[in-house]
Amino acid sequence: MVPVDAAKDVAADVSVDNEITAIGAAVPDPTVPRYASRALLQLLFREDRLFLVLSVFIGIFSGLAVVCFRFAIAWCRIYLLGSGAVLSPSRMILAPTLAGLVIAVLVIHVFPLARGSGVNQTKAALYIYNGQIPIRTAIGKFITSALAIGSGHSLGPEDPSLQIGASLASAIGRRMHLSRDRMRLIAPVGAAAGLAAAFNAPISAVLFVIEEVIGRWTAGILGSVVLAAVSSVVVMRLFLGSESLFRIPPVQLERPSELIAYCILGVVGGLASVAFASGIGALRPRCKALPRWTQYFQPAVAGLLIGLIAFLGAPQVMGAGYEYMDQAMHGQFTWQFLAMLAGLKIIATMLSFVSGTPGGMFAPTLFVGAMLGAAVGGAEHVFLPHLTGSPGTYALVGMGVLFAGFLRAPMTSVFMVLEVSGNYSIIVPVILANTFAYLISRGLQPVAIFDVLTRQDGLDLPSMEEQREENILRVEDAMRPIEEPVLNAQATVDASLQLAESSAKDDLLVRLGPGGWSSVTKQELRALAAEGKGGSSLSSLSSNSLVTIGPIPFLHPDHPLETALRYVDRWPMIPVVNRADFLKLEGVISQKDVLDRYREFGEG
């Protein structure tokens, strides 16, 4: 689009952002004095810089918090479940049960906001509470989640880390008296830092926060999120080392025919995701609807049941279970046992989560994915030996499959597997399997788990999935072909008036020259003729004239329709021109056209 006061400076490759800024500058708001606008811009500029610096601090503080969180989980595990790799039966049952009682009291009386995974709370901070997350939530999340995970509840540390990071970021933002816009965005920045440190995977953390929390890509927020994620990972590695969560076996796609096997894995993973999400979606409101006194015992009962599952032969379901994912990747279990572990972990996680025990679903999702992947790989290896590769590859792809199917973060799921494995040779199986899982999950469970939980909590947060799939209306959807004659700026006023008189419309477009447009009304032309300027060309009219033919903004067909809304109230008709040839008129758009189109869209 062309600045209205500088038509001759038209550049063919002007970006939309530049165009909007230029329009804003060209058509200043008369209510804002020029100096105030400049001061505001300077302030904004300084806050931008400050925000980037704060992102580094947020990363550092989140990294430190996550390090302490990991220590706390490990200590809880040692003192509650014992230091060995094999757990004693009494501890297996008592630790999660008793810890459940303590957690319930803490959550009900001291830290009511610590309930849940933390992802939706961070989203709520962004969309509802203007970025405000009380620091008490972080403390509560820290204590209760460490106790829950350390005592063997089937939950993970990633989502709580995400919320702890967001809460710390919010506290810093409040102290720094950031503007409301910045405050809203600071929680996701902290969330990315917390998640990156917990997962030791900065790229996946950034993608997840962008994909699931913020829901849009803008250069400003991306820079802050990346800085925070990287600084937190650096801090975390400083204290905990740089090793990944599990040892990655040699993974590769040996034969193209293996892709069939990965498709099967995608289908199985998609169905498991639906079962997992449906189970949580169905049980959680029922548990919440139980009498209030039962809430004191729900985490304990969940803990008792998980302890029993462990006691009966599957201690692997307790806690986050990273060491067992590692073992599954290295083919230590039979495919039947792996399949059983996947099923039991789904049950154990459902029990922990629906009982209101604070903790995350990332680790259980990865656990179920790894077990399911290795099980499918193992079974296929038995029944279809010509189709399959190593079980480690299937376990790794399986993690991504559940991530895509259950958490419904398809992009993060792909990059997470690549980042964790450091191996890009499995990108094709990962994309293929994840796509199958995502489509099946999307088809059978239209509402994503995070959105289900939000709605159960009585909130109406924007669904990132729905936003991603939303149809965007563009200018081309509302523009109409030009029916009126188009005047030429080189033509005389008399000739133009004569042409204008033949049209039924009062407003007419004027083609200005190398790449500009203007508009003129019949009355203006008549006034010019009366002024005695009938022989002058339209372009030669000076500013001293009663009527000046100056440039007006124009649009391109692919512009979002909301862009048109900014101009259609000030000009009766906006030209829509070709991007390669600004003088080629594709159509015109008016306020009525835009509103009609929105009305049609709203009616379905």
Place this chain on the structure above:
Amino acid sequence: MLGALTALALVLFLAVGGVSRAFHAQQDALGQRWFNRGVADLKARRFDAAVVEFRAALRYSRDDYTYQLNLAEALMGLGHTGEAQAYFINLWEREPEDGLVNRELARIAAQRGETEKAQRYYHNAIYATWPEDQPGEQEVERRETRLELILFLLKIHAKAQAQAELVALSENLSNGSSQDKASDEAAQDEAAQQARIAELFLRVQDYEHALAAYRAVLRSDRHNPAALAGAGMAAFDLGLYPAAQPYLRAAAAAEPSDAQIASTLAITDTVLAADPFRRGISVAQRDRIAAQAFAIAGERLLACNATEGTAETSSQRNGTTASADAAKNSAASGSTHAAGPQPSLSERWEKMKPQINEAELRRNPDLVEPAMELVFGIERQTSTTCGTPEGTDMALLLIAKLHEGN
């Protein structure tokens, strides 16, 4: 405000650093405790318990090289090669020159039939670094690894490569022994190594090196029955019958129940008794032996013809061995025949028979050689048409091979 944040970050860094030290100290102590238990169980070959304990140790120090190595070894003991391999590969990436890790990876590759990979890891292990708690331990490990590689090569029938490795191993052993003049125990150990190498040389049919290795063993233990037998066998296979005889006799005396030694000794004795070209015998003995050999060969020929029909006829009809052998024999004896059909072995034997007795040979000593050439020809041909000979016929065949080309 940013200054305050920086100060706070520094304070928190210090605080978390303190907590971290306490945490890691506790983790290290727990890890060490479980590791020590694991080592005890590994030594006692209780692999399943060791695996659990090493896993517990690794919970507290996931990156610890020694813990991982021991867990991997316990997993190998338990037969979980897949998981063990993953650990070994991780360890190899961290320290590619670790001999133990390379050897374990070689074993896994060998188990899986990945021969190239196995050989590469074995070679890495041979030239890698090994822990040296005691002097010379590295060399011992390297020798053991090379020995293992040789066994692997033999298993995959790569005899030439195995032979090359054996030569290198043998040289290493000689160099090592010359460098440290060790105790009796070390000498015994070296003798055992030499015996093992010699046995492997025998397996790759490098009899010369095998004999040298057995002789090295016998230098330190003159009455070692295995070395005596091995030296005898090696000398026998080299055609050194006079050298083989005393070794085999001594071995037979030490191991009278060993049928193989007994039969080889018997053949050796027969060879030495039936060889008219043996040094140190009188002319009369030579004539007698040659006449006996001629008679025995004739009997073998007649017996063979009787069982096989006319072997010569059939072989002539088929244009195969007999005529070829005859031609070879003629060429070897230097006799020239006129053009036309050559006489068969039977005809030649029949023709020569009246002249080949002790008296005639004493009169015409030049007949010994053509007579023996005919004997060798008969034994060669009958061994192809009538199967492996026995007794004196076998000895005559071996003598024929011994004098081939002379």
